[in-house]
Amino acid sequence: MDQVLGGVIIGISATMMLLFTGRVTGISGIVGGILNPTTADKNWRVLFLLGLILGGVFLKIIRPELFTVISSAAPYDYVVAGFLVGVGTLLGNGCTSGHGVCGISRFSPRSIVATVTFITAGVISVVIFRLLRGEL
Amino acid sequence: MKGLVALVSGFLFAMGLGIIGMTQPHIVRGFLDVFGAWDWRLIGVMGGAIAVHSITYRFILKRPSPILDAKFQLPTKKDIDTRLILGAIIFGLGWGWAGICPGPGIVAMASGDIAFLYFVGSMLIGMKVFQLLDTKRSL
Structure with a gap:
């Protein structure tokens, strides 16, 4: 139940931003x-x-x-991952919040494609990570 | 006023991410670990957020403008291009590797765990490097 509540709070946050400021709540875009x-x-x-x-x-x-x-994960894992996330989110114009929440809520084809793609890449990344560590 | 709304929204967003479990990398990686001990619960998160926002967004856009600004500034791009796909792939690989995406990384810096500082610091460098190289536009 906690998780659905958390999701609803995020939905309210994105709603406030759009209603008052007219902006999409995409965190990578905001930071970029x-x-x-x-x-x-x-x-x-x-x-x-x-x-x-x-x-x-x-x-x-x-x-x-x-x-x-x-x-x-070791420190260098976080450094490499962070770098990929920084480059990837700006190249692809969005992350979990901008594409995954706001974009899908608007039924944006770009965001739906991006979300399916980054979740798939995430699944593959976890598989590779575990294979390299002999966890699979 | 716009700034105050942004401050409160950011605070709420952080609450949401924390309650969901996004600030705990093993929960995120559990969600992506489809071929292992798959923890599907994060679907509820996206579901909850999208359920709320997909309804409110429709009502909001019936207004001529947002309350505190002259016009809505929604993404205008429509084409599904190489940049979008390649960017999503690169982002997804990093997201799965650490179990952290931009928002939760920033929120979790408060934990004091150095892992999040490595992640966010490197993310900011990645963004900056991208911006510097992208002015030459090759893709």
Whole structure:
């Protein structure tokens, strides 16, 4: 039940953004816009990012168990993965939030194709990771 | 005002991601581990978010403009091109490898676990490198 509730909260967040600011709640796009010197409207992006960070701090205080990390991944795994995520989300114009939630909600063909593609790539990535570690 | 809405929305978004379990890489990788001990529960997340937003979005777009801005700024691209597919593949490979995507990575930095700092730091570098190279537009 918790998970459906979490999903509903995310849906409400995306709804607020669209209703009040007219923007799509795509996190990679919001962050990429902050990094791009040619972006004109940085204020709301920075404040959304600040909201995410403060939300994390608040959760860490009230529900620290939500940050449990169980993984055999090494630091370089996170570095490589982070780099791929950074390049891939800007090249493909979106991540789990922009394509997966907002785009699919609008029945955007681009977002549906992107979501199916990145979930498939994610499945393959987990298989390769486990094969290399002899976990499969 | 727009900034305040963004701040509150970001905070709510973080709550949602945390409650769902997206800030725990093993839960995300469990969802992607279709050939192992598949944990399908994250489907409920996307389902819940999409159920809400797919309805509200229709009502919102009947308005001439958003409440605090002159016009809606929705994505305009329609074509399913190489950039979209290749980008999604690269993103998916990284997402599965770490079990972290951009939002949860940023939210989970508060945990103090260095893994998320490696991830987010490298993600920002990846974005910046992409932006610098993309001005030359080869794809």
